[in-house]
Amino acid sequence: MDAFEQHEGTVAALDRANVDTDQIIPKQFLKSIRRTGFGDNLFDAWRYLDEGEIGKNANERRINHDFVLNEPRYAGASILLARDNFGCGSSREHAVWALLEYGFRCVIAPSFADIFFNNSLKNGLLPVVLTREDVDELFGIVHREVGYALRVDLDTQTVTGSGFMAHFDIEPEPKRLLMQGLDEIGATLAHADAIREFESRHRQRMPWVFARDGNAP
Amino acid sequence: MAGKTVYDKIWDVHVVAERDDGVTILYIDRHLLHEVTSPQAFEGLALAGRSPWRRHANLATPDHNVPTTNRARGIEGIDDPVAREQVVVLDENCARYGIEQFAMTDRRQGIVHVIGPEQGATLPGMTIVCGDSHTSTHGAFAALAHGIGTSEVEHVLATQCLVQRKSRNMRIVVDGELPFGTTAKDMILNIIGRIGTAGATGHAIEYAGSAVRALSMEARMTLCNMSIEAGARAGLVAVDDTTLDYVHGRPFAPTGAMWDRAEDYWRTLVSDADANFDTEIGIDATTIVPQVTWGTSPELVLGIDENVPAPEDFDDPAKRELCGRALAYMDLEPGTPIGSVPVDRVFIGSCTNGRIEDLRAAAAVLEGRRVAASVTQAMAVPGSGLVKAQAEAEGLDAIFRGAGFEWRDPGCSMCLAMNDDRLYPGERSAATSNRNFEGRQGHQGRTHLVSPAMAAAAAVAGHFTDVRELA
Numbered sequence: 001m002d003a004f005e006q007h008e009g010t011v012a013a014l015d016r017a018n019v020d021t022d023q024i025i026p027k028q029f030l031k032s033i034r035r036t037g038f039g040d041n042l043f044d045a046w047r048y049l050d051e052g053e054i055g056k057n058a059n060e061r062r063i064n065h066d067f068v069l070n071e072p073r074y075a076g077a078s079i080l081l082a083r084d085n086f087g088c089g090s091s092r093e094h095a096v097w098a099l100l101e102y103g104f105r106c107v108i109a110p111s112f113a114d115i116f117f118n119n120s121l122k123n124g125l126l127p128v129v130l131t132r133e134d135v136d137e138l139f140g141i142v143h144r145e146v147g148y149a150l151r152v153d154l155d156t157q158t159v160t161g162s163g164f165m166a167h168f169d170i171e172p173e174p175k176r177l178l179m180q181g182l183d184e185i186g187a188t189l190a191h192a193d194a195i196r197e198f199e200s201r202h203r204q205r206m207p208w209v210f211a212r213d214g215n216a217p
Numbered sequence: 218m219a220g221k222t223v224y225d226k227i228w229d230v231h232v233v234a235e236r237d238d239g240v241t242i243l244y245i246d247r248h249l250l251h252e253v254t255s256p257q258a259f260e261g262l263a264l265a266g267r268s269p270w271r272r273h274a275n276l277a278t279p280d281h282n283v284p285t286t287n288r289a290r291g292i293e294g295i296d297d298p299v300a301r302e303q304v305v306v307l308d309e310n311c312a313r314y315g316i317e318q319f320a321m322t323d324r325r326q327g328i329v330h331v332i333g334p335e336q337g338a339t340l341p342g343m344t345i346v347c348g349d350s351h352t353s354t355h356g357a358f359a360a361l362a363h364g365i366g367t368s369e370v371e372h373v374l375a376t377q378c379l380v381q382r383k384s385r386n387m388r389i390v391v392d393g394e395l396p397f398g399t400t401a402k403d404m405i406l407n408i409i410g411r412i413g414t415a416g417a418t419g420h421a422i423e424y425a426g427s428a429v430r431a432l433s434m435e436a437r438m439t440l441c442n443m444s445i446e447a448g449a450r451a452g453l454v455a456v457d458d459t460t461l462d463y464v465h466g467r468p469f470a471p472t473g474a475m476w477d478r479a480e481d482y483w484r485t486l487v488s489d490a491d492a493n494f495d496t497e498i499g500i501d502a503t504t505i506v507p508q509v510t511w512g513t514s515p516e517l518v519l520g521i522d523e524n525v526p527a528p529e530d531f532d533d534p535a536k537r538e539l540c541g542r543a544l545a546y547m548d549l550e551p552g553t554p555i556g557s558v559p560v561d562r563v564f565i566g567s568c569t570n571g572r573i574e575d576l577r578a579a580a581a582v583l584e585g586r587r588v589a590a591s592v593t594q595a596m597a598v599p600g601s602g603l604v605k606a607q608a609e610a611e612g613l614d615a616i617f618r619g620a621g622f623e624w625r626d627p628g629c630s631m632c633l634a635m636n637d638d639r640l641y642p643g644e645r646s647a648a649t650s651n652r653n654f655e656g657r658q659g660h661q662g663r664t665h666l667v668s669p670a671m672a673a674a675a676a677v678a679g680h681f682t683d684v685r686e687l688a
Contacts, residue, residue, distance in 0.1 A: 006563060016512055016542070018414055022654040023485040025638075027635045031299040033256035033306050051642075051660040054299055084535065085415040088448065089654060090633075091350040092254065093366035114418060114450050117367035125242060171382070173240050174277045184368070185265070188376045191234055191242055195378055198233040198244055199271070205230075208479045209246045209343060210473035 001124040003181030006153040007105045009078030009160075012069055013142040019082060020089035021116060025098040029054055038094055039101030043069060073146045081138055082109040086127075087116025096123045106152050108159065110135045121174045122184060126152060128159060134166045154179055222386045223455050224421040227361040227486070231344050233378055243381045246343040246374050249329045250277035250316070252307040253635070254348030257373035259310040269314050270377035276338050277311050277318040278635025279304045280328045281635050285598050285625035296526055300636065327601020327627040330354040330568035331639050334438060335603055336683045337467025341483040346373055351568045351651065353444040356453030358460055359439035359486040361421070363450035384451065384494040387420035387490075391428040394503040397687035400578065401436035402570060402649070402668035404428065405443040406508035410498065410518040418448035420496060423488060428502035429454060434463040435574040442569045444653050446515040452550040455487040505578070509555045509681050510653045510666040512543030517653075519555045521671070521683045527551030547663050556681050558665070561644040563588070563676040564658070565622075565669050567632040570599025570649035575669040576608045579649075580616040582673035582687055588621035589679030595622045596638065598630040622676070636656045647675035 029041045031054060040058035045051075047070060047081045049062040049086055063070055069077075080099070086109040087095060097120045099107065106126040130138070141164060142148045150161040154175060159166045186194075203210050221229070233242040245381025255277070262268065269275060282300040286478070295301040304321060312316035319325040319332060324333070330351055333339040339355045345362035346352060348370040355362035370380060378530070389408060411414070422444050424437070432440065437454045454460075461480060464470050471479045506520040517540070519525070525544070528537040528551075544551065565579050567572075576599065588595045597617045599605035605627055607613055614624045631638040632650035640646055640662025648671050653664040667675065674684040 017539060020514075020652075020654045022652065022657050026656055026660075027633045030253050030635065031297070031303055033303055035257045035260075045656045045660060058382070085448070088414055089350065089445075089652060091348060091364040091366050092583075093257075093348075093368060096366070111415065111418065113415070113448065115364055115366060115445075119368065122366065122368035135497075158576055171240065172238050173380070175238070183265075184380060185267070185372050185375045188242060188372065188380060191378075192376075194234050195242070195244070195270075195376060196269075199377070202244060204229075205480065206246075206342070208475055211471055211475070212271070212469065213271065214258065 001122070001181055004105065004124050004126050004154055004178045006110045006118065006151060006155065008078060008079065008149060008151040009105065010100055010149045011079045011138070011142050012074040012077035012083050013081045013139050014068055015083065015139060017083040018085045018088055020088055021087055021092050021095040024087065024095035025092065026052065028052065030092060030094055035097050036101060038098035042102040043067070076103070078103050078105050079150055079152065080104050081135070081142060082107055083135070084109065084111045086112050089117045093119045093123070094118050096125050100125050108135065108138065121178065124178060124181065126154065126178065128168045129154060130166050130168060138164065145183035154199040219493045220491040222488040222494065223359050223423055223453055223486050224361060224386055225492070227342055227344065228383055229568065239382060241381050242378045243344060244378055245346055245373050246274065247338060247345040248275045249333055249345065249347035250275055250350070250370070251281055251329050251349065252279040252303045253281040253368055254367050255310065256303060256306045257367050258348070258374060259592050261371040262374055267375045267469045269374045270318065272541065274377060275316045276333070277307060277316055278326050278329055278332055279321050281629045281633065283628040284636050285543055285605055285628050285638055287628050288626040309629055324602040324606065327604065328571060328629055330442065331571055331600035331604065334358065334434070334468070335590045335601055337464055337470030340464060340470065341460060346379065350445045351442050353452050354438050354442040354568055356441040356444065356451055357434060358464070359453055359456040359483070361451055361453065364445065369636050371504045380521050384421040386423065386493070387417055387449070387496040387498070388425055388494040389498045389500065390426040391424065391500045391502050392426040393428055394431070395428050395502045395505060398670070399505050399507055400668045400670065401439040402434055403505050403508045404502070405440050406510065406518045406666060407505045408513065408630065409447045409515045410442065411500070412447055412498065413516045414446060414449040414514050417444065420449050420658050422449045422452040424445070424452060430457065433450045433574060434459055437572045438572070439569055443515065446651060448686070455481045496526065505682055507668065509671065511547065511549060511555055512540070513546050513653055514543070514653050515540065515651070515653060515666060517543055521556055521681060523555060525551055525555060533578045558684065559591060559645065559680045560665070560675050561593045562640060562646045563592060564598070564631040564646055564648040564650065565596065565672050566598030566630050567650035568600065569651045570669050571598060573604050573607050573683050575649065576604070576613050579669040580613045581672040582670050582684060583620040583622070583677065584616050586620055586677045587675045591679040592676055595676045596625055596631065597622045599627050600626040601627050631658055646679065647672045666674045
């Protein structure tokens with residue numbers, strides 16, 4: 001994944017709570033066996049008036065001009081401002097891939113659903129939790145100021161923009177992996193000996209878990 | 218020192234390493250795989266030159282994409298080439314890495330959360346993960362089970378571990394007797410209605426109380442299945458005789474002396490009397506009536522005797538807005554009795570309600586009755602090939618068919634409509650599945666979640682109706 005140190009970009013405001021991953025990327029697009037090709041179908045049922053299908057040319061779709069992300073002022077936005085419980089529902093990581101491919105590098109919300117939050121960290125999409133008051137203030141600013149931009153600095157854990165500044169929390173390990181663009185699997189495999197040792201104890205203690213393993217390690 | 222919850226106990230025995238910052242490398246006993254969230258994980262594994270850490274920990278089956286008709290043709294029977302490729306790729310990956318799979322033509326194939334328990338691949342005390350949020354289902358066995366994303370699927374394949382931070386403990390105690398005509402589905406919908414779709418975010422839920430103890434294993438699976446709809450990745454029920462009776466004799470379950478040893482341990486999987494729960498909620502089961510969701514989030518739910526709310530009924534501005542949007546999407550007027558709302562299609566199945574007891578409950582309502590002429594389609598989709606065979610042995614298929622239902626082959630089907638089973642724009646369903654999100658069952662489709670008996674009742678009446686009056 002791409003490293004995330006800091007990012008500066010314009011903000012798009014999606015003013016609804018409980019945005020679920022079925023909305024972020026509808027199920028018909030999950031048939032793909034690839035990690036790419038989802039950007040045109042981000043928020044498909046909201047972005048377009050016609051029904052989306054895999055392989056349909058986005059340039060021939062009927063645009064829903066009432067949907068906020070289609071407003072010209074939000075073209076090129078790379079920070080998504082959202083409300084509570086963003087990313088609830090299905091565990092589909094395709095939701096994160098779609099947001100990234102569309103061009104978002106960061107989602108700011110007062111709260112996220114757990115699985116989506118984890119999926120984001122593992123792909124270099126930074127989920128930033130700010131207080132409800134800060135998020136309310138940002139919605140106000142973004143609605144007022146066309147082209148409003150924020151700078152998200154992971155190292156200092158700050159979000160800053162004209163007339164706005166907030167600090168956010170993130171756990172040290174995901175922060176380290178994000179900043180260096182590191183693969184979490186590699187980091188875990190550094191503990192391979194500990195895993196093997198645990199496994200051998202676990203096998204003694206709860207052999208029924210390993211009953212189908214036979215003698216093979 | 219305070220005692221431990223079931224969740225604490227399972228967590229503690231799976232800790233491989235713990236860092237000072239509280240992040241844990243947690244060992245995973247069982248990994249379930251399906252065709253939709255695994256291909257990119259296998260690809261990542263191959264690109265990194267890695268192979269599965271412990272291949273026998275894995276069990277795979279295709280379920281999301283498979284058609285529920287024309288199964289005699291096997292994979293060739295999948296008309297959609299993109300969906301077909303996904304099932305083919307699962308076959309290839311399982312063959313390449315020696316992972317046990319119940320392939321599409323295997324009679325044991327089915328929804329991953331149905332076949333795990335059915336096979337005894339789900340055992341008490343296990344850590345179980347799958348790239349599907351309804352993995353919480355397996356918590357019914359006092360297992361620590363939750364959904365993961367595709368990166369984590371790859372992580373588990375490669376390391377047999379997950380990097381986790383421990384959740385907080387929540388206990389939901391449901392006491393009293395669940396009234397006639399209400400089920401575990403009504404219980405969980407009622408719970409979600411009370412605490413909201415983010416009410417348990419960051420928590421593992423333990424369901425307890427006399428009403429939960431009285432539930433069968435299948436009913437407990439229904440309950441735990443929808444924990445994610447309350448925001449909890451995991452929900453579980455402590456071990457008791459009901460748990461062990463269900464597990465005993467299943468193909469993957471231990472036997473003989475190993476069973477005895479396992480049972481001694483499994484019996485300890487109850488929360489200690491002095492265990493600490495961060496959040497506790499009490500519910501009186503006797504107050505629960507058959508539930509029907511009316512909106513586009515599972516928390517927007519009513520008793521069958523209630524009316525659709527108005528935005529003004531909510532104090533919280535965010536809820537008012539959610540209500541307004543849901544009314545528009547669902548094409549409902551405030552004040553409408555939910556029992557007067559007509560249905561176009563009826564779907565009985567899914568990892569929530571696709572087991573034999575669910576089919577029996579629906580068949581009991583349908584026996585001697587017919588699906589209303591106004592209903593376009595009514596579909597019964599068993600959760601697995603073995604559930605289907607059992608239902609046929611009991612003659613349930615004849616009851617479904619006789620009532621005008623289509624009797625389908627196993628899969629996720631219209632729960633998420635990745636295959637051809639779906640709603641068309643503007644259509645309204647009575648569905649026994651778990652999500653009523655916009656477009657979930659088809660573009661611009663409108664989903665109402667109910668129990669199997671309530672779905673059958675709606676099919677017969679042509680609109681939602683109180684199943685207690687049909688019995």
